[in-house]
Amino acid sequence: FEFARAAGLLGVKKTSDLIPDCHPLPIEYTAISYEVEGLNVVITVEVHTIYKTGVEVEAMHGASVTALTMYDMLKPIDKGVEISSIKLIKKSGGKSDFKNLSFPEIKAAVIVCSDSAASGESLDSSGKSIIAQLESFGIVTLTYEIIKDELEVIKAKAIQMCSPEHQLVIFTGGTGLSPRDVTPEAIAPLLTRKIDGIMETARRYGQERMPYAMLSRGIAGFAGETLVLTFPGAKKAVDEYMSALFPQVLHLFKVNKGQKHL
Numbered sequence: 142f143e144f145a146r147a148a149g150l151l152g153v154k155k156t157s158d159l160i161p162d163c164h165p166l167p168i169e170y171t172a173i174s175y176e177v178e179g180l181n182v183v184i185t186v187e188v189h190t191i192y193k194t195g196v197e198v199e200a201m202h203g204a205s206v207t208a209l210t211m212y213d214m215l216k217p218i219d220k221g222v223e224i225s226s227i228k229l230i231k232k233s234g235g236k237s238d239f240k241n242l243s244f245p246e247i248k249a250a251v252i253v254c255s256d257s258a259a260s261g262e263s264l265d266s267s268g269k270s271i272i273a274q275l276e277s278f279g280i281v282t283l284t285y286e287i288i289k290d291e292l293e294v295i296k297a298k299a300i301q302m303c304s305p306e307h308q309l310v311i312f313t314g315g316t317g318l319s320p321r322d323v324t325p326e327a328i329a330p331l332l333t334r335k336i337d338g339i340m341e342t343a344r345r346y347g348q349e350r351m352p353y354a355m356l357s358r359g360i361a362g363f364a365g366e367t368l369v370l371t372f373p374g375a376k377k378a379v380d381e382y383m384s385a386l387f388p389q390v391l392h393l394f395k396v397n398k399g400q401k402h403l
Contacts, residue, residue, distance in 0.1 A: 153168060173204075318356060336363070
């Protein structure tokens, strides 16, 4: 058993060398255990990682190597030894944990800050993308508006939207470094509880995909009981921010009401 366990541990570590679509990732923890049930040996492999992708293939590869090692050692004794099914029993800790969650109690407002879209010179795609993705979590967008990149206009709209009617307000656009990018300056004075980690997470996620994500000046936090998020204006960046933050950021509403962290 111990010889097979050692082989299985090596199998977990070497998965990316043998499976074409797997890439090297940091393995934080691996445990291989056995349970004898009559003439059957049930092999269980548990693998942990802190990374942007799961380790189920690594776990199943480790199980298969363990089983093959046992087969190789037992075949001189019994030619009828066979390996049956290898399957995923449980996966947790990733986005799949949130896959079927719905948040119908949260109502949203999506505000697009864009001079060109407000004047009709261009069409908005970022705001509409946010609305569609919120809908996938059961969140209804009650308000969708396009406004100019003007500090007082943005500030006034934020004050209007941060009401009991909206639990979530997302601004898209105006978080860059051009002279007309003033969304952070308009929103910052209204935040009663700033949450730096939200935008730090989004920028880090974006930086792994393009070199200029670090230049975004987006901010986030609660304005009273309303969570306010400020996203870049480009649709690709918006989609990255939504992928980085949702739906796990919605856990904030429970924490804000005094419930404990998961």
